[in-house]
Amino acid sequence: MLSKTFGLTGFNTDNNVVDFLLNANRITVSLNVVASLTKFLQPDITLFIRNGYTGNEIIHRVVYHELAHASHWRIVGNTFWQRYINYIISYGITNPPYGDGMGVNAELCGVGEMWGNYFGAVIEREVYGRVPSFTGTWTWLDEDEDWYNPGFLRKADSIADISTAEVFSSIGASTQSFNTLIYQLQLRTNFDNLVQEKYDFYSDWP
Structure with missing residues (x-):
């Protein structure tokens, strides 16, 4: 996504984005001063493993998380991602x-991180053949992580008439707040009250 996001943010080795990505994932992302000249030729995601950071399952988890972000970028586009990155910086x-x-734009970031964590966990469940259903306990997903609680999307996905694809369609470019996310999910189910109930399960929303 970084190679395709441009405008208010510049990517180089002096940028705070580098430190953010390192802190967020414990994996260094390759960024350099020629990025603006070659952005259309670069891969979307480049990962370099830090010394001592090994273990296929952990590395795969980070990759799935980042690919989940890439899927989100495809439906929200450049402007959304500018705001996302600028909030983090x-x-x-x-x-x-x-x-x-x-x-400013905190909940926009929260929606993005919620999806990155949740759908990354969905991919991991499929690849590693995790046993729990969507209503079971997912030990590999930190459901109440930070203030954006990615477990909310798993709980929403467990509602009988909501699919993962419908959860994904709920996080388009117009979904920049948690209230909008709730509304979009409620449009896709006959159980509006359950969406609100799943959201209210967490008490530490901003």
Whole structure:
């Protein structure tokens, strides 16, 4: 996504985005001063494994998370991602990597991270043949991580008439707040009250 996101943010070795990605994933992302000249030739995601950071399952988890972000980028586009990155640069420094959920575009970032964590876990479930159903306990997903609680999407996905594809269609470019996400999910089910109930399960939303 970084090679395709341009405008208000510049990617080079002096940029705070580098530190953010390192803190967020513990994996270094290759960024350099010629990025703006070669962005259309670059891969979307380049990962270099840090010394001592090994284990296929852990590395795969990071890859699935980042590919989930890539799927989100495809439906929200450049402007959404500019705001996403700028929130992290602005507010993630004092409370790395995602701030405290209170800054401008915080909930936009929260929607993105929620999807990255949740759908990354869905892929891991399929690849590794995890046994639990969508209503079971997913030990490989930190459901109440930080302030954006990715477990909310898993709980929404467990509602009888909501599919993972419908969850994905709920996080388009217009979904930049948690209230909008709730509304979009409620449009896709006959059980509106259950969506709100799943959201209210978590008490630490910003």
